[in-house]
Amino acid sequence: MSITAPQGFRAAGVAAGIKSAPKQDLALVVNDGPLDVAAGVFTSNRVQAAPVVWSRQAVSDGRARAVILNSGGANACTGPEGFADTHATAEHVASLLEVSAQDVLVASTGLIGERLPMPRILAGAEAALAALGAGPEADESTARGIMTTDTVPKQASATTPSGARVGGIAKGAGMLAPQLATMLVVLTTDAVVCAADARAALREATRTTFDRVDSDACMSTNDTVLLLASGASGVSPSLEELTEAVREVSADLARQLVADAEGASHDVHVQVTSATTEEAALAVAREIARSNLVKAAIYGNDPNWGRIVAAAGCVPESVAPFDPADLAVSVNGVQVSRGGGVGESRDLVDMTPRECLIEVDLGAGSACGDIWTNDLTHDYVEENSAYSS
Amino acid sequence: MSITAPQGFRAAGVAAGIKSAPKQDLALVVNDGPLDVAAGVFTSNRVQAAPVVWSRQAVSDGRARAVILNSGGANACTGPEGFADTHATAEHVASLLEVSAQDVLVASTGLIGERLPMPRILAGAEAALAALGAGPEADESTARGIMTTDTVPKQASATTPSGARVGGIAKGAGMLAPQLATMLVVLTTDAVVCAADARAALREATRTTFDRVDSDACMSTNDTVLLLASGASGVSPSLEELTEAVREVSADLARQLVADAEGASHDVHVQVTSATTEEAALAVAREIARSNLVKAAIYGNDPNWGRIVAAAGCVPESVAPFDPADLAVSVNGVQVSRGGGVGESRDLVDMTPRECLIEVDLGAGSACGDIWTNDLTHDYVEENSAYSS
Numbered sequence: 112m113s114i115t116a117p118q119g120f121r122a123a124g125v126a127a128g129i130k131s132a133p134k135q136d137l138a139l140v141v142n143d144g145p146l147d148v149a150a151g152v153f154t155s156n157r158v159q160a161a162p163v164v165w166s167r168q169a170v171s172d173g174r175a176r177a178v179i180l181n182s183g184g185a186n187a188c189t190g191p192e193g194f195a196d197t198h199a200t201a202e203h204v205a206s207l208l209e210v211s212a213q214d215v216l217v218a219s220t221g222l223i224g225e226r227l228p229m230p231r232i233l234a235g236a237e238a239a240l241a242a243l244g245a246g247p248e249a250d251e252s253t254a255r256g257i258m259t260t261d262t263v264p265k266q267a268s269a270t271t272p273s274g275a276r277v278g279g280i281a282k283g284a285g286m287l288a289p290q291l292a293t294m295l296v297v298l299t300t301d302a303v304v305c306a307a308d309a310r311a312a313l314r315e316a317t318r319t320t321f322d323r324v325d326s327d328a329c330m331s332t333n334d335t336v337l338l339l340a341s342g343a344s345g346v347s348p349s350l351e352e353l354t355e356a357v358r359e360v361s362a363d364l365a366r367q368l369v370a371d372a373e374g375a376s377h378d379v380h381v382q383v384t385s386a387t388t389e390e391a392a393l394a395v396a397r398e399i400a401r402s403n404l405v406k407a408a409i410y411g412n413d414p415n416w417g418r419i420v421a422a423a424g425c426v427p428e429s430v431a432p433f434d435p436a437d438l439a440v441s442v443n444g445v446q447v448s449r450g451g452g453v454g455e456s457r458d459l460v461d462m463t464p465r466e467c468l469i470e471v472d473l474g475a476g477s478a479c480g481d482i483w484t485n486d487l488t489h490d491y492v493e494e495n496s497a498y499s500s
Numbered sequence: 501m502s503i504t505a506p507q508g509f510r511a512a513g514v515a516a517g518i519k520s521a522p523k524q525d526l527a528l529v530v531n532d533g534p535l536d537v538a539a540g541v542f543t544s545n546r547v548q549a550a551p552v553v554w555s556r557q558a559v560s561d562g563r564a565r566a567v568i569l570n571s572g573g574a575n576a577c578t579g580p581e582g583f584a585d586t587h588a589t590a591e592h593v594a595s596l597l598e599v600s601a602q603d604v605l606v607a608s609t610g611l612i613g614e615r616l617p618m619p620r621i622l623a624g625a626e627a628a629l630a631a632l633g634a635g636p637e638a639d640e641s642t643a644r645g646i647m648t649t650d651t652v653p654k655q656a657s658a659t660t661p662s663g664a665r666v667g668g669i670a671k672g673a674g675m676l677a678p679q680l681a682t683m684l685v686v687l688t689t690d691a692v693v694c695a696a697d698a699r700a701a702l703r704e705a706t707r708t709t710f711d712r713v714d715s716d717a718c719m720s721t722n723d724t725v726l727l728l729a730s731g732a733s734g735v736s737p738s739l740e741e742l743t744e745a746v747r748e749v750s751a752d753l754a755r756q757l758v759a760d761a762e763g764a765s766h767d768v769h770v771q772v773t774s775a776t777t778e779e780a781a782l783a784v785a786r787e788i789a790r791s792n793l794v795k796a797a798i799y800g801n802d803p804n805w806g807r808i809v810a811a812a813g814c815v816p817e818s819v820a821p822f823d824p825a826d827l828a829v830s831v832n833g834v835q836v837s838r839g840g841g842v843g844e845s846r847d848l849v850d851m852t853p854r855e856c857l858i859e860v861d862l863g864a865g866s867a868c869g870d871i872w873t874n875d876l877t878h879d880y881v882e883e884n885s886a887y888s889s
Contacts, residue, residue: 158813158824158840188809190841223806224842330814332806403792403876404884411885417612417721420577424547425719435547451547452579453613487792489881495793496800496876 113266114253115245116278117301119143119341122249123242124256127235129183129221129228136183137232138256139204139239140297142176146342147214149175150310152317154334160187161197162217163333169201169213170337173306176214178297178337179204179236180257182282184221184228185293187332196227203233207240218335220259220283220293254280257295260494261371267363269356275302275346277356281364283331293331294321294368298360301344302353312354313338320361323393324369324483325400336361369483370465374490377409377467384479385472391431392480395471398422399482406487412462414442420451423471437474443467502655503642504634505667506690508532508730511638512631513645516624518572518610518617525572526621527645528593528628529686531565535731536603538564539699541706543723549576550586551606552722558590558602559726562695565603567686567726568593568625569646571671573610573617574682576721585616592622596629607724609648609672609682643669646684649883650760656752658745664691664735666745670753672720682720683710683757687749690733691742701743702727709750712782713757713872714789725750758872763879766798766856773868774861780820781869784860787815788871794858795876801851803831809840812860826863832856 114122120142127137151170153163169175179200186193197217205212219227254264261282268278279298298313317336338357369378381400386392399405402422408415419440440448445460503511509531516526540559542552558564568589575582586606594601608616643653650671657667668687687702706725727746758767770789775781788794791811797804808829829837834849
């Protein structure tokens with residue numbers, strides 16, 4: 112169970128005919144309350160899809176009753192007509208549920224620059240409403256409704272010590288998703304929580320999970336992470352407890368996103384330690400995670416510390432103070448570089464596991480930070496060049 | 501002719517046995533004067549190879565008599581021993597030429613983290629000294645001495661209106677060079693010029709040429725661009741004249757670097773116009789040029805404006821103010837996106853030429869800036885993963 116593991120939620124995924132293939136492509140999640148608390152975080156790309164513009168505004172009051180999501184079309188760069196389509200979708204779901212359109216959030220993923228097939232979206236919403244349910248089947252069908260190039264549905268759940276539940280579904284991100292790797296995530300909880308705490312828990316949880324997945328440095332126009340709270344458990348966990356459960360579900364989903372980067376042959380975990388600040392550690396980790404030369408070397412099972420050190424050196428000193436002569440780099444546990452130079456033999460490194468751990472010690476302080484990415488493979492190039500979009 | 505086109509220079513490239521294959525791998529350029537003016541610009545990577553540390557200091561007085569360059573080894577991340585190797589190389593060339601070691605610049609390119617084979621370097625310097633000459637053969641041999649994965653030697657020359665000559669050789673950069681794409685460039689001129697003007701001309705020329713080639717966002721530990729002036733022509737061009745000639749040679753060499761990105765199927769020219777400042781235009785151009793999704797789409801002959809617009813949207817508004825609704829994107833002359841949405845049919849775009857022109861109009865001001873890059877291909881992945889280093 113995932114998205115309907117918390118009490119008070121029903122969900123469904125249906126095949127509405129938006130995708131060319133007859134697969135689930137529309138999902139609906141309804142919060143039956145008693146609470147209708149909601150929070151969201153969205154892409155920081157300045158080019159924002161219509162559903163992002165809509166949902167950001169609609170969730171700003173901390174309330175929502177439902178989320179409708181579609182794959183097969185991003186509704187981005189579609190102008191005022193595209194925004195009207197999102198608005199009409201929210202209105203339609205609102206009328207079906209007899210709630211205000213402002214309480215219906217919308218998320219889309221797929222091609223940029225094309226209008227959605229609105230008759231199919233609106234008919235699909237009705238079909239999804241009729242199919243709403245709770246339980247493993249409803250959860251998986253809902254998770255499938257938002258898949259694009261994902262090969263498996265992504266679901267997770269957790270329970271706070273006090274007994275409140277958190278569930279979630281996610282799609283995308285795999286660096287190999289051709290459509291800018293949009294990440295859509297819906298999290299649910301039956302905790303009794305106010306809007307401010309829901310927002311705080313979501314922001315803190317995403318900061319150390321989804322924000323640290325950097326598959327190919329390309330930020331989508333549609334990224335959306337939502338948290339809905341029903342209060343149906345009657346349990347009021349502390350903010351710390353709730354945040355930890357939301358973080359646990361988010362971390363699980365984020366790891367699934369990395370693992371489903373089709374064609375990637377390694378999941379790469381870049382851990383930077385002994386930094387002056389967490390921001391400095393993350394800046395170095397991100398620079399390494401974004402280096403095509405590092406990523407291609409890992410694909411070639413080459414623990415190429417020279418490329419790792421050179422990537423670290425590209426971070427300005429004002430951002431991450433460290434002395435290059437103090438750097439140490441370990442790959443899968445073997446310290447192949449120390450003191451800024453040669454360390455253990457790179458022949459000692461076993462690069463065959465799918466998970467590759469790169470540890471960089473800056474020797475400058477006591478803060479740390481990590482980023483997950485994937486290697487750069489032939490299949491990445493193939494998937495992002497051979498299939499036009 | 502290139503590096504010895506200006507009067508007062510002799511050069512040679514020899515096979516010193518540094519590379520495993522019997523190819524030229526060591527080059528020597530000597531300035532016979534009467535002037536010994538020199539200027540240099542170096543990588544801003546904080547991890548700097550020993551020859552970069554040496555040459556940056558040695559050229560700081562604005563004077564140099566010779567440059568010795570080697571391929572087959574970067575002498576980076578080699579610690580105090582590596583610096584001693586560079587120092588010994590400069591001392592050896594200085595003793596052969598009967599000049600001060602401080603007047604001998606050193607540049608290296610190749611593997612990171614391995615010591616150079618010093619006996620071969622020192623013997624090679626003597627062989628190069630014996631082979632010094634001027635003319636097309638000497639120029640090409642010298643250009644070949646610094647090649648790594650380059651497939652052709654890169655040479656250029658120009659003449660100021662007043663009759664002073666500028667010549668140059670370059671290696672590397674092709675995004676496919678596995679060794680961090682180190683760029684080594686030696687420029688020569690027989691103009692009569694003071695050290696301050698040589699430095700100013702070099703900085704201005706590189707700013708709009710080499711600095712605007714961004715093949716894969718990876719900055720080398722060894723990048724070096726040097727300008728030597730002999731004064732042998734007796735001609736004293738204005739600073740503007742000299743800068744223009746140095747810029748012309750630099751632009752020619754930079755374009756050759758892009759064209760020799762082995763395996764790349766497109767040379768991509770990203771031109772951003774109607775920006776508030778040149779810095780804003782360059783930031784947007786660089787973000788687009790660094791997007792793996794854009795680069796893979798171009799490899800697939802797909803004029804994917806959605807990915808271009810999304811990349812532009814990743815630049816913070818504080819860096820490049822513009823309204824996404826005002827963006828217009830043309831690919832090879834067809835305006836496929838306007839007003840932030842759909843424009844002409846992408847089917848009208850001919851992607852078959854090797855050169856691909858991406859024009860982005862920000863609609864925000866009157867400044868412009870451009871970046872050259874390459875597409876992301878299977879051969880890039882292959883060259884940077886299959887061959888360990």
